[in-house]
Amino acid sequence: MFIKNNILLIFLVLAMATSPSHAQSKSLSKGKKSNSKEHPNLILTKKGVSEIRSALGTIPIFDASLAETKAEVDAEIALGIETPIPVDYSGGYTHERHKQNFLILQKAGVLYQILDDEKYAKYVKDMLMQYEEMYKTLPLHPKPRSYARGKLFWQCLNDSNWLVYVSQAYDCIYNYLTEKERNKLEKNLFRPFADFISVGNPQFYNRVHNHSTWGNAAVGMIGLVMDDEELIQRALYGIKGLEIDKTAKDDDGGYINKDGKAGFLANVEQPFSPDGYYTEGPYYQRYAMYPFLIFAEGLQNVRPDLKIFEFKDGVLLKSVNALLTLSDADGEFFPLNDGQKGMSYYSRELVTAVDIAYHYGNRDLGLLSIAKQQDKVLLDDSGFSVALGIKNGNEKPFVKKSINLSDGADGSEGGVAILRNEDLELVFKYAAQGSSHGHYDKLSFSLYEKGEEIIQDYGLARFVNIEQKGGGNYLKENKTWAKQTIAHNTVTQNETSHFNAKYDIGSQYHSVLNYFSFENENVQVVSAKEANAYPGTEMLRTMVLIKDEDFEKPYLLDIMKVTSNEANQYDFPYYFMGQLLKTNFKYNTPETLKALGTDNGYQHLYLEGSTKAESENSKLSWLNEGKFYTLTSVTNTGDEIVFTRIGANDPEFNLRRDAALMLRRKDTKNTLFVSAIEAHGGYSPVSEFAVNSNSSITDLKVILETEDYTAIAITNVNGNTKLFITANTNASKEATHNLKINDNNYQWSGAYYFK
Amino acid sequence: MFIKNNILLIFLVLAMATSPSHAQSKSLSKGKKSNSKEHPNLILTKKGVSEIRSALGTIPIFDASLAETKAEVDAEIALGIETPIPVDYSGGYTHERHKQNFLILQKAGVLYQILDDEKYAKYVKDMLMQYEEMYKTLPLHPKPRSYARGKLFWQCLNDSNWLVYVSQAYDCIYNYLTEKERNKLEKNLFRPFADFISVGNPQFYNRVHNHSTWGNAAVGMIGLVMDDEELIQRALYGIKGLEIDKTAKDDDGGYINKDGKAGFLANVEQPFSPDGYYTEGPYYQRYAMYPFLIFAEGLQNVRPDLKIFEFKDGVLLKSVNALLTLSDADGEFFPLNDGQKGMSYYSRELVTAVDIAYHYGNRDLGLLSIAKQQDKVLLDDSGFSVALGIKNGNEKPFVKKSINLSDGADGSEGGVAILRNEDLELVFKYAAQGSSHGHYDKLSFSLYEKGEEIIQDYGLARFVNIEQKGGGNYLKENKTWAKQTIAHNTVTQNETSHFNAKYDIGSQYHSVLNYFSFENENVQVVSAKEANAYPGTEMLRTMVLIKDEDFEKPYLLDIMKVTSNEANQYDFPYYFMGQLLKTNFKYNTPETLKALGTDNGYQHLYLEGSTKAESENSKLSWLNEGKFYTLTSVTNTGDEIVFTRIGANDPEFNLRRDAALMLRRKDTKNTLFVSAIEAHGGYSPVSEFAVNSNSSITDLKVILETEDYTAIAITNVNGNTKLFITANTNASKEATHNLKINDNNYQWSGAYYFK
Structure with a gap:
């Protein structure tokens, strides 16, 4: 974020005109300022202090946080x-x-x-x-x-x-x-x-x-x-x-x-959307949380007339909920854009955020259960309030549901959707660029089971504060690999990244929601379109998390419709985590490993195996952390299936040696990629039992593909076939559809059909 | 274990001669058999049943195990x-x-x-x-x-x-x-x-x-x-x-x-040594445990006159303790030989073993704490006895100390030593072949911190009971990779495995203990010699776990002395787990990855980087599971330093893509490899603090190397130098030594000097 010197001077000229930024204050209440000149009044209040003092020794989490702080400060005082x-x-x-x-x-x-x-x-x-x-x-x-x-x-x-x-x-x-x-x-x-x-x-x-x-x-x-x-x-x-x-x-x-x-x-x-999503992503939202909330707390105490927590429809409090929702089952934030994996709601910033949101918000008892997990509170009015709530056993589970979070100051710049069912969590990104920390991956996704990555997003290429790795700063592989489209689970066209990986172009655009639907908890859907990543090409991706009685666990249906005015090469990787168990296709493995390409991230991928698809469904099963997974992809003759591994041209071993299966379709204008990802069964190295280790899908088939509709049939081992039809062009809730496929009539209202 | 058909016939001939195996019964007590014809008398006794019945509902772990079993059996009865x-x-x-x-x-x-x-x-x-x-x-x-x-x-x-x-x-x-x-x-x-x-x-x-x-x-x-x-x-x-x-x-x-x-x-x-070590290693010891102990239990109940638990000086009970000691901080067995990682003392076989050892042994209260972790007991007299002990709060911690376990029926065939200090555990193998499940790795080691691998032993190449991987049986890479010497942290000479990886040769030999010393808990030492792996070459390895006040955690000193009657190439890999952070040497990384060799495991290693050593100490730091580690090796000019990664010639992705740093010394007869491995500091992705991320060793130096003695000086960042001298030829406890190095006189008794 260094600014060119010649620019600096311009800033130093102060003029006398009224600040233009006053215009933004429209939604802030403008009453008289409070006469609160007693102290403390910022994060502690006289009333709060008196309550805290009288309760000392009776509120376990507060007392423990206090004891820890006292020990730390006493040690410093002793040092001088x-x-x-x-x-x-x-x-x-x-x-x-x-x-x-x-x-x-x-x-x-x-x-x-x-x-x-x-x-x-x-x-x-x-x-x-x-x-x-x-x-x-x-x-x-x-x-x-x-x-x-x-x-x-x-x-x-x-x-x-x-x-x-x-x-x-x-x-x-x-x-x-x-x-x-x-x-x-x-x-x-x-x-x-x-x-x-x-x-x-x-x-x-x-x-x-x-x-x-x-x-x-x-x-x-x-x-x-x-x-x-x-x-x-x-x-x-x-x-x-x-x-x-x-x-x-x-x-x-x-x-x-x-x-x-x-x-x-x-x-x-x-930077906050009306839903409380912070455009850079959850990792940086966490970083920014402290000044936002601590100053808001002070304002609320000293200048309650400003009603800061009601500003922009209460976005500061909403943002805390949004951020918590953007974490996996272990409380770790999804690593969208430049996010370092492992950062979680156990961080000090989130202790601040949760305590303040509880105390100054509407005392959401779900937040207490997060605070209880954090096992630490602020030593102020809000922390006391939280500790008291926990002591009284008031907490309720913080339930993370499927959610669609809009991006952009007015919520009009795409968004991020989290689809959840049982232990499965899908993270789907169709947002704006995400400021300077954004990556070039429109319509990308990652998939989690119980906090473990099934299909990973790479995250950033940086070891924050580890001086041995580039002083703890961003590594050059962040630009050459992590930000590039091929590092993500979405389509790369002609081996170039979305927006040619140019920040000033990417910053002008965002993907557009087609629809989302969470009403039927067994069929959670999100669908979005990207028309600017590659001029002349439109991508519409529809992702569905389906819980079907014939399947042990929910499975993911992934439909990517590409429309282009010219023939292209499309590369579509799945960065699966774990060890390959089985494929239903034969493939060749090279004697020597070479880089897949020379630029745009391809220079960092080794080609570990490849083949041409032979059957209509190509399947890959793998094992990760004691659980089985299968990817079933609809493939055409001529499709290439490529195994890649990260690590080429990485002389300092800055990158993780992780694998992907990549579908490659050459010389194609319009096309459709359809895949299903099943989580199934498990393996214990202690009992050595392998349970339900095989895919339950016997056939995945496109039975209709038009401008307006895409219809997929999923047949399972019990011989039952389900049909999913998605509306590509008219996806409003109210729309009614009438469609004939193979002599069968399908009628429904709303964006999709599933039966 | 398939036997050739022509052999089968020979077995089917029964002769009338007295069985020669009677000779083995010498140490078994031969009293009259008990008149115990009441039933049950095998794993339950009439007395035991009566006690159990009267205590039902009052012994939590027993009641829970019972309820689980009842539910399972009732469901089966309902099925018919x-x-x-x-x-x-x-x-x-x-x-x-x-x-x-x-x-x-x-x-x-x-x-x-x-x-x-x-x-x-x-x-x-x-x-x-x-x-x-x-x-x-x-x-x-x-x-x-x-x-x-x-x-x-x-x-x-x-x-x-x-x-x-x-x-x-x-x-x-x-x-x-x-x-x-x-x-x-x-x-x-x-x-x-x-x-x-x-x-x-x-x-x-x-x-x-x-x-x-x-x-x-x-x-x-x-x-x-x-x-x-x-x-x-x-x-x-x-x-x-x-x-x-x-x-x-x-x-x-x-x-x-x-x-x-x-x-x-x-x-x-x-197969059991007098110390209770089972020659195939802990994974197979666990597998064999059930029939040994359940039959012993029956014998003890029905034929107490046989005193089966006293047979061979109580080896069955000793073996339970030995097996527990062969587990890491998480209770997982060290994967010596054909061991599948993740198998632990939570397995059903170890529930049996622990319960029986407690009940029929001397009621070792440490076993109760293992049983409490298992949270499950046998539904028999021994399980009842354990559950009762836990209910009464009798358990004491099961303390795993440093231990030397001899191998061989009479304890004369080498052994396995575990060195422990704080959270560090060194596993050093100088045992016999280990039957058909043995690997060709004499004087190899692995290193753990709090149950996490720092320097790994690969274990087996098999996915037990996972049908997609070769029907769950041994994969061919078990023979071509996992059993080969280069897959282990020891010296490979001229790119061939110990004993040329021939079972009938390896089975004839074992390494020989030089000495072990655990008396000073700050200086734990084991030293052993291998003279048969490569005819004409002797290897003496001395490993020391040192706790020094100038270091945050214990560190490992590794001294490998090689003596040969001809010039050879020595390859010495360290399979470090985690991400490379820093080296103190420059190295080249190739454009394409090629296999390091064509046979003996080398065909499975990619060469990822290499250089010639330039300084007297070559250092590698890495990060694993939030902890820092540094390998410091004494290097000579001309030594090659090679980075390898497993995975070449592995068309079915059966092997894990793990890395190693390998020292290669060519055209050398006698030589000495000396390294130190430090565990230090830590990193939390939540706080993003990196603590003590640098090595504390500034100089590692060989100051004397003779047939009889090897002396190593370790200098740390505080400028303090410690000297470790090991006796290579006369390592008895009683021996006194008098040695002059650089005009200083060192006098001590026992196998080593450290100050």
């Missing part, structure tokens, strides 16, 4: 205060020390309030005074790599982190300080600090971006504690009268601030 | 009795039906005794009568594949399984039947059945082999119930007067019965 002159990048001593300082300051402040022990207040005060002394004369941080250098840290982002946390500490000891002490801190430390990260760095602050959200929250929170209306307004609406070059771009090729929006409200407005 | 004419191999209907029948018969018999409900006795009786009716005229099983065809099943092994279980059922309903009914069953079913699998199939029965153990137990258990002394003697000592061709071999090239030993006692005597 260090506020070194900043010199390092992240990982270095001064960076890590200042980072530790702000985390401990926040905790010490909270401990002072809860335990009423002055040693914590004194510790906070002493450290703040050291910062005050240093900050007065502190120059820019000496490390030059950032587009917005901070003072305590190498980038303003980290300075903002500092202020978000330290504001909370200051609030907690506000009344412990004399007025003179407060004036000193505010005049020499907090106000200059807030000015520096905002008006001093508009290219960082005045933008719709997760960095800016931190900046806005920092300025706003210290503004709330200082009761500084100018800072509060700047936090909510951006820098007043700033003139912006709307054509400036950052190094990713994206516009820095094309439409002039800025401020916290714009940052809530823009 | 089926005893089809045998026609199928395993997996087919008649096989699975008869197998299910014997399992249910045993359970129904037990339920009759415990619940005192005649419906169970009647069910057993009715089914036995159907078997009696069928068996009278039943011919050989129609399927021809076995060297010892059964009648109910395609092989005598399964017929023996049937009789082991059905004997227990018969014992339970013995008194429910009239004498006439008993006579009918014994005359037409049990006695002919026992004769058929013994005198009718001596090539199966009269041998030291796990198949024979089942046969012996079957004959013995029905003999105990019927009070048939001839059968009991035949079970204990083999077939009387059988003449044996001692030169006959089976298809694996092993002798069928070279020394004429046979019978249950010989089967206890021969």
Whole structure:
């Protein structure tokens, strides 16, 4: 996110015009500000503190979180205060020390309030005074790599982190300080600090971006504690009268601030869809959660008149639910776009999110069961409220159902659907680009059983914070592999990625929902179209999770209809996880492994085996984590079936050596790919019993394919045939359809037929 | 284990000479047989039943096991009795039906005794009568594949399984039947059945082999119930007067019965070492456990005068402890030889073993904690005893310590050592061949942390009972890959396996212990020599698990000294598990992946990267399951460092695509390989913190290498240097050593020096 130098200057010109971002405030309630000048009032309130104090020792999860925090802070106090002159990048001593300082300051402040022990207040005060002394004369941080250098840290982002946390500490000891002490801190430390990260760095602050959200929250929170209306307004609406070059771009090729929006409200407005989906995906939504919710909590306490949690129809609270829904059975977030696998709702950000959503939302008892799993709460009013609810046994299961989440600020830019039935979860992505963290994979999917990947999405190519791997930053394989279309379970045309993997093109488009239907829990359907990934080609993918009494578990029906104005090669991989057990086709394996191609991700795939399809159904069975799976694909003579493995041209072993089966159809205009994926049976290496290890599908057949309808017949081992017909063009709920196939008449209303 | 047809005939000649196997009974107590003719008396006793009945409903684990069994048997009773004419191999209907029948018969018999409900006795009786009716005229099983065809099943092994279980059922309903009914069953079913699998199939029965153990137990258990002394003697000592061709071999090239030993006692005597190690390894020890212990239980109850649990110094009970010790932190057995990974002490065989060892042994309270984890008990006297102990809270932790287990009937054929410190476990194999399930890997090792593999042993190439993979039988890659030396973490010379991978050669030899020392828990050492794997070459490997205050966790020091009378190429792989993070050397990666060789396992390895060592220490770090590891190897200029991956010439994807780093030293006579493996730090994808991700070793150096001593200096990041000196030739505990290295004098007594 480095910005070209010549652009920087433009931002530094401040004009006197009214901020254009005020326009965004339309849905925010505009009552008079509350007269709440008592302290604490940010994340703790006087009333809350009094309740907490009187309940100490009786609320297990709260007491445990408190004990852990106390032990940590006491250990730091024993070590003494260090506020070194900043010199390092992240990982270095001064960076890590200042980072530790702000985390401990926040905790010490909270401990002072809860335990009423002055040693914590004194510790906070002493450290703040050291910062005050240093900050007065502190120059820019000496490390030059950032587009917005901070003072305590190498980038303003980290300075903002500092202020978000330290504001909370200051609030907690506000009344412990004399007025003179407060004036000193505010005049020499907090106000200059807030000015520096905002008006001093508009290219960082005045933008719709997760960095800016931190900046806005920092300025706003210290503004709330200082009761500084100018800072509060700047936090909510951006820098007043700033003139912006709307054509400036950052190094990713994206516009820095094309439409002039800025401020916290714009940052809530823009990346969240009305359903609470965050356009970058759940991994980055989790990352952004803390400043959104902690500042909202402060606003709710100090300026309840603003009704921040009702802003944009309550999107902040909705986003917490959306994020929880975007996790698998183990609570791990689906790795859409640049998501690192393993991140989950056990992260500290989600403890914050769940506690605040419970306390300031409508006390959803399902959230309590998540909090109980987290086994940790915030040491504030919201955490206390959650701990109390758990103590009283109020929790109810947080039920994750099938859901369709729209993308885009107004919900009009495609979306993400999660289909669920029993232990199976399908993740279907037909969203917008997802900002600079987006991948080029329209209409892609991944499939899970009980938290285990069956068909994986690769996720990112990065080892976050592991310095041995490119300093913990994005690896070059993120661009050459993970972002490319062929890394995903969708169609790649002519060995080029969607939108040619160009960010500024991809950012202009999104897929379009055809329909979704979750009413019949045995037949969950989502269908969406992509018309821009390859100009001249349309792809319509319909995915159905079907629970049929003839099958042990739900199975997935996957219908990809491709329409093009010219002949192309279509590659369609399934990144199955586990060990190949059996195919119903013969294939050749090469003596030596060579890369499948030279570019667009193909240079990272080895060809491990190939053949031409011989029968109408090509089947692959595999075993993963003690469960059996079978992919059955309708194949035409001439279709190539290719086994690939990731790892070619990967000299630093940055990529996982995972396999795929890929269908390749050459020299084809319009075509249809149809597959079914069954989960079945299981194997225990302890009992050594293999149960239901074979596919139950004996025939998968396309019985009608027109512009308007696609009809698939699925026949199983019991000899029963089911028919699924999907409406390709007129999929409204109200539409009635009348169709003749092989002398049989089918009549139905709604988007699909299944019987 | 198929035997050539011309050999079969030889076995069928019975002579009248006294059985030579009687000689083995020397250590078995020979008192008068007990007069125990009351029933039940085999696995349940009258006294035990009375205790169980009076405690029903009060012993949670027993009650739960009982309820589960009752539900299962009731469901089978509701389905009705089926005893089809045998026609199928395993997996087919008649096989699975008869197998299910014997399992249910045993359970129904037990339920009759415990619940005192005649419906169970009647069910057993009715089914036995159907078997009696069928068996009278039943011919050989129609399927021809076995060297010892059964009648109910395609092989005598399964017929023996049937009789082991059905004997227990018969014992339970013995008194429910009239004498006439008993006579009918014994005359037409049990006695002919026992004769058929013994005198009718001596090539199966009269041998030291796990198949024979089942046969012996079957004959013995029905003999105990019927009070048939001839059968009991035949079970204990083999077939009387059988003449044996001692030169006959089976298809694996092993002798069928070279020394004429046979019978249950010989089967206890021969494969178990005095320490209770079973020569085939823990996976097969687990498999063999049931007939050994269930028949021993019966013998102990009916013929306590034989003192079977004291036989060979109590080896049966010792073997249970040895087997438990051969499991990792998750209870999974180390996959020595042909072991399938994932098999653990949660298996049904180990429930039997633990319960019987507790009840008939010295009531080791550590066993109760294993039983508590198993959460299941046998429905017999021993299971009741265990459940009662758990209910009373008597369990103590089962502490797995470092242990050296000798191999060979008299403990003189090498062994297996497990070194343990904190969460680290080293498995070091210097044993005998391990019968037909042995692999060719002398002085090999594997390393675990908290049940996760760090350096893996491949295990077998088989998917037991998964029909899609070669019918669930051994895959050809078991021979071409898994058994070969290069598949293991030890030295391969000139790209050929130990003993040229010839079973009849390997079976003649074993490695020899140099020393082990576990007295200092911070310095656990094992050292062993192999002189026969490659004629003219000696290998001495010393492995040390060191806990040093300068290191976060224990680390492994690995010293392999090779002495040869000619120049060779030595390949030394480390099959590390996880993702490569960093090397301290540059290497080349090829454009295309080719097999490393053409034979002896090399044809299954791809060469993924290579280089020539440039520095004196070559380092590889990797990440696995959230933990960091570093291999530091002393390298000479000219050493090749090779990255390999399993999977070449594997057209059916039978092998896992796992990696190794391999050191290759060419054209060398005597040499020394020295490496250290550190486990350090960790990474959480939830907190995204990477802790202690770097090696603590800055220098690993050989400072002395003579025929008698090898001295290694280990210097760490704190600048401290430790010295480990091992005695290569005079390693007795009493020996005193006086050594000068670089002007320093080192004096110590015992096998090693460390300071």
